[in-house]
């Protein structure tokens with residue numbers, strides 16, 4: 001059983017966003033696997049996966065923000081604020097583990113899971129609804145992949 005199995009309820013119907021969310025799930029699952037093994041909480045593989053996750057989160061947020069700008073999303077400020085505070089937190093946590101400070105990797109993985117799941121269910125769902133609404137209204141200048 002995976003730590004966060006991908007389920008249909010997470011599909012927002014926006015191809016590029018769904019694809020990236022799926023990848024975030026798989027990186028979080030990988031991170032969970034990494035912290036299940038080994039006595040030492042801070043080990044190389046964990047850090048490596050954590051870095052990969054952090055950089056993918058940044059890429060994902062930048063994609064979402066480009067989309068939001070393109071469609072003049074009314075709630076863009078709120079979304080960006082969410083992105084910025086999460087980015088700050090994961091970078092801080094990542095640095096903590098890197099410097100060897102004692103942290104509980106399981107706590108971090110649980111935090112990541114909860115954040116990603118609620119980010120999709122709350123904020124990205126509203127964004128996806130807005131995109132679907134634009135499509136239905138016949139707006140044709142949506143970016144590719146939407």
Ligand SMILES: [Fe+2]
Pocket residue numbers: 017021060064119120124
């Ligand atoms: Fe997202």
